[in-house]
Amino acid sequence: MTAEIIVVTSGKGGVGKTTTSASLATGLAMAGKKVAVIDFDVGLRNLDLIMGCERRVVYDFINVVHGEATLKQALIKDKRHENLHVLAASQTRDKDALTQEGVEKVLDDLSAEGFDYVVCDSPAGIEKGAHLAMYFADHAVVVVNPEVSSVRDSDRILGLLASKTRRAERGDGAIKQHLLLTRYNPVRVEAGEMLSVKDVEEILGISVVGVIPESENVLAASNAGVPVILDTNSLAGQAYHDTVARVLGEDRPLRFLDAPKKGFFQRVFGG
Amino acid sequence: MGILDFLKRKPEPSAGIAKERLRIIVAQERSTRGAPDYLPLLRSELLEVIKKYVHVDLDAININVEHDSGHEILELSVALPEGKTATTPAT
Numbered sequence: 001m002t003a004e005i006i007v008v009t010s011g012k013g014g015v016g017k018t019t020t021s022a023s024l025a026t027g028l029a030m031a032g033k034k035v036a037v038i039d040f041d042v043g044l045r046n047l048d049l050i051m052g053c054e055r056r057v058v059y060d061f062i063n064v065v066h067g068e069a070t071l072k073q074a075l076i077k078d079k080r081h082e083n084l085h086v087l088a089a090s091q092t093r094d095k096d097a098l099t100q101e102g103v104e105k106v107l108d109d110l111s112a113e114g115f116d117y118v119v120c121d122s123p124a125g126i127e128k129g130a131h132l133a134m135y136f137a138d139h140a141v142v143v144v145n146p147e148v149s150s151v152r153d154s155d156r157i158l159g160l161l162a163s164k165t166r167r168a169e170r171g172d173g174a175i176k177q178h179l180l181l182t183r184y185n186p187v188r189v190e191a192g193e194m195l196s197v198k199d200v201e202e203i204l205g206i207s208v209v210g211v212i213p214e215s216e217n218v219l220a221a222s223n224a225g226v227p228v229i230l231d232t233n234s235l236a237g238q239a240y241h242d243t244v245a246r247v248l249g250e251d252r253p254l255r256f257l258d259a260p261k262k263g264f265f266q267r268v269f270g271g
Numbered sequence: 272m273g274i275l276d277f278l279k280r281k282p283e284p285s286a287g288i289a290k291e292r293l294r295i296i297v298a299q300e301r302s303t304r305g306a307p308d309y310l311p312l313l314r315s316e317l318l319e320v321i322k323k324y325v326h327v328d329l330d331a332i333n334i335n336v337e338h339d340s341g342h343e344i345l346e347l348s349v350a351l352p353e354g355k356t357a358t359t360p361a362t
Binding site: 147148151152155156159189191192193194195196199202203204 | 284285287290292
């Protein structure tokens, strides 16, 4: 059994890659899968904070690649799910610390350890770290905001996924691409101020795997170091749940795409 | 809509503009996707050489790379300005 490798990428920064990686990995673990989530952002470690394990980082990804620690020593077991593990990014400034061979070895070792899924949290940009995060992937979750620069960058990333990955080079069949629309605000969409799901799907020529509504709960979750998918009262958490189910092959309709209906008084008096 | 809403000035819906701009730029970028990285430099250097002889602007040069059953064809077309033949070569 080999592990399925999922890269979470976007091109543009700040669109919700790490939030998505944390929730996706947690959701897969909740579905009973053995999951590792790896932070590829060398020099700017952040996944540990979002997962709430920042004080338990002893060894990191680069230490494993360089043989300074074993994989077992570096994997941080999640407090909430014992089949979920985090591999932190190194805080070194040396961008060349990651190598293709090194990454391949870690991924192979995770497979051999019986992991079902490895989630690779890509850095922003299209430089080496982003390239290595996507190179070995079987699936890609492309995170996009309904905003012009993010949509354009994600088209660039979709192009790279189709050409600059091991699957593309070997002709092993294309990477499975999933488009995830985050920070979606149905009220603004209805007012014509924001690109709609349909607009984004039309421009990029690919359908979405999920739509995460803009939500205060996302910041609250990152403040607390708890992946937002665990906040089951929040719309964002529920939308991530649906997304994980779809990545696992389940067919679920999209939710939370419409603005909440206004009551009678609001309609008459505005607000 | 509330009855008092007419007092507020409505902003111009901008999503339509965003969609139209994206449609154009995405189509344009897809058409040059997979082309070699040196293409923009090649284009500007060729332009410099051509400018020594003829006054053309950047838009006059069109470079395309086409993939045709296993090999690539570099297609270059230069639209020369009407009525102007080669001037004296610059030294």
